[in-house]
Amino acid sequence: GAVVSQHPSWVICKSGTSVKIECRSLDFQATTMFWYRQFPKQSLMLMATSNEGSKATYEQGVEKDKFLINHASLTLSTLTVTSAHPEDSSFYICSARETGMATNEKLFFGSGTQLSVL
């Protein structure tokens, strides 16, 4: 089946630094990728929809200058947490929608990135 690779799987950084998370679709093209955030015991919350070749669409309450998304190719989207603070510590998951799939579509998920900001 289709595979989405997310890297790194965990990262620890100092407050004020920036962290980049990559999401790659390994054997399919993904025009659209999604970034989710999950706090302990809470649901996956959609942060933004990443569209190849255009600006990402952010959900209400998500700071676009804080969470920079770049989707420069059909197989790669990146999420950069800029000037990270402890409250940004969370589990981030990406997912990809295979291009061309309509009613039979499903999402393929990365394995997630646990970010801890000290």
Next chain:
Amino acid sequence: AQSVSQHNHHVILSEAASLELGCNYSYGGTVNLFWYVQYPGQHLQLLLKYFSGDPLVKGIKGFEAEFIKSKFSFNLRKPSVQWSDTAEYFCAVRGSGTYKYIFGTGTRLKVLA
């Protein structure tokens, strides 16, 4: 407001017991419904989905779910669980024709051997 509610956060069952996980949603309009499963140390993966037609859908590994439109529910069932079903289960809804998925908080299932 659009939301998905999973009432059971933790479920513990013995092998061979029957399973039913509740999922209710709030969404205006036609929806597509999904159950995803995350086994320990693995990615989220699709268990089953409902788009239209027969409201009783069958998925992988003996799971099934029933869409009851009047109750805004999409409960997951399995007649006889196995130890290998130990995982976290997420219900999700998507507006038909959109790509925005809304997930429930998940249910952690532990099956005792």
